[in-house]
Amino acid sequence: METRATRRIGPEWIVFAGCAIALIGFGPRASSGLFQLPMIQTYGWGRDTFGLAIAIQNLLWGIGSPFAGAMADRYGVTRVLWVGAVLYAAGLAVMAYATTPGMLHLGAGVLIGFGLSAASFNLVLGAFGKLLPDSWRPMAFGAGTAAGSFGQFFYPPIGNILIDNFGWQDALLVFGASVLLIMPLAVMLGTRPGPNKTAMAGPTPAPDQTIAQALREAFRHPSFIFLTLGFFTCGFQLAFVTVHLPAYLKDAGLPASIGGWTLAVIGLANAVGSLSAGWLSTRIPKRQLLAGIYFSRGIVIAAFIMVPPTPLTCILFGLFMGLLWLSTVPPTSALVMLMFGTKYMAMLYGFVFLSHQVGGFLGVWLAGLLYEMRGSYDVVWWLSVALSFLSALINLPIREQPVTRPELAPA
Template identity: 55%
Template sequence: MSTSTPVADRASGWRTPAIIIVCGCLIAMLAFGPRSSMGLFIGPLTETRGWGRDVFGLAMAIQNILWGAGGPFAGALADRYGPAPVLAGGGLLYAAGLALMSVADTQLTLHLAAGVLIGLGLAGASFGIVIAGFSRLVPAEKRSWSMGIATAAGSMGQFLFAPMGQAFIAGYGWQTALLLLGASMLLVPLLASAFIGSGAAHNSKVAVTGANVGFAEAIRQAFRHRSYVLLVTGFFVCGFQLAFVTTHLPPYLTAAGISPGLAAWALALIGLFNVAGSYTSGVLGGKMSRRTLLVANYFFRGVATAVFLLLPVTPASVIVYAAVMGLLWLSTVPPTSGLVALMFGTRYLGMLYGFAFFSHQVGAFIGVWLGGVLYERTGSYDVVWWLSVALAMFAAIVHWPIAEQPAPSLANAEARA
């Protein structure tokens, strides 16, 4: 058993590290874009089909839980075979789900399309797999930066696709809009070809770190490590908040008298400001305590949401809230993935971050589903909004005891190597 395996000198030919990073960022942008604009389709789809928001909310909940459940498996495949086939397969599933969603005329078909196919597509084509690929490409001192730039690229997708999706709906109707978004996902397999030759079986100037203990033993070690369990627990809150806001903020704002256009731009602003937030988080994660970054992120999310709820809903308050939440939006990802890499190395990063992300998506499932159910029963989102505030404070507390050091179980395995 060895503690680090040299992986290949460099990807051959045109597949330089710069090209791989650019293609990976484009994939993250494409994958996060249509998903972040799903809330724009609640109104048109439910009006056309005569369904309540709980039906759409359940489809989004299925999407989120399958995105999370598929994450560890997609990550393990990427760890073993490289990101290229996983990203390509995810892109094709994603495109198929958007296309089927455009013609879904039964609730079952909607849940299959928007829930199952898009959820599994996201598991294979989202920034988690891109991050795992980048971690094998860059040296340790630049790893947090690469995680930040991949996350920032996903946020740029939200900024671009939210107003684009609204423009497609206004110009061509919601069904054609979904087909156009689905067509964009067909670019993912093409971009994924840049990652061919960057799997664990290949060589690189960057070493794969962490003991070679096997997938089952790596999982066992991870879940016996208290700091990893705390990290996984706190990530649940991030998923709850992001999925609830992404799906239910647009209808919440329009019900409060905000125009659909500004509601779409609120999502876009979250994405725009998170480009800066995620990138800054990645840079800071290489220079200061990642645990402290996470504690501060969740605390200020709770404060920002509480202030937004206590003030009247106006265009100005919407813009300010979107900007503040954007800075904090996916800024949890670089320090979270960075802590997983610090604790266990990069050998099983795709899989172990996948388990953390599964917790994130369990939170997303509950947040998006609960929002739809409680709205249908009470006519209000207030309970879920305030629950989000309470969970933010809980997450800040949970992250505080995390130890920023390699897991003792990993150190013992390396000593036995």
């Protein structure tokens, strides 16, 4: 059920507000790699210290997502987004003044992690599923994902400019202030508990289904398990590249700006890739689309690490990796809605996203740890390639059909 304010808002404004929230929420997080070298040079930390902070962030983002989704499903998304924005901004402020590893882990890890779980595109996609007509949903999922990646295009170059002209601490504070813009935008996504329309292609509605019943249903469904396991790879690769690519390129003798621009190109290309994935998910089997995306990522990463990095190869890597970056999200979220309907979509997608963030935790943490042990990122790069091909295989057995609820079917 929608609030009075939401009923007066057309679907185009709902999509606009959700996309703006996704852009703002994803931007500072996608720029975290820019702060690694300045912070460790200031305080003498190792890359494993910074990597652990971002790994904690990814893990808590994932752990908090199902709970934030359940709260949004039950009480409405606006309040959850408000809390997330405040935690996110506070985490960036604490990170700016962190002089010890413990403070860094509190700000960049705990506060930002829980803030992201309640103020990022995963909640936006759940709101789209509840508020938008069936005809709007596939492209809205793609647009929300693309907006998040456009934040990755928008924020890193600004971050580089702010760091160069005002220092990394002031850059973090500016990012924190921008996150608070999520709060007024969240009003347009306001919902409250009550029955929601289920997608026409979804399962038989379960108006009395409890959270516990929804969880049992999902985790007994093999296709949900396959989808969740495959999404692990996406998180592993995205977090590793976002945090460690700028340092990897700096080690190769390239200017720091190349890392920022490579991340920006990834974000810009992903706007195209995510919208295309939303469009393709209505025309070809979603499991095949996901398998193709993961397989292609393996090829792109392998090609990148087999040649010496130059500005040209970095931009090309950013372009092709960007087309595949978050293009997994529209078919993944669409499959969750197709299988289980919209009532608990935010919560169930939150559990799929938890797998993504466990992968992100390991991608960031292992990269920092192995770099300090071995002096290179080679092992993690090749592990990313292997995981790509494995996830391509895992997604193929998924059955694209609504879950059967015989006890609710008409006689």
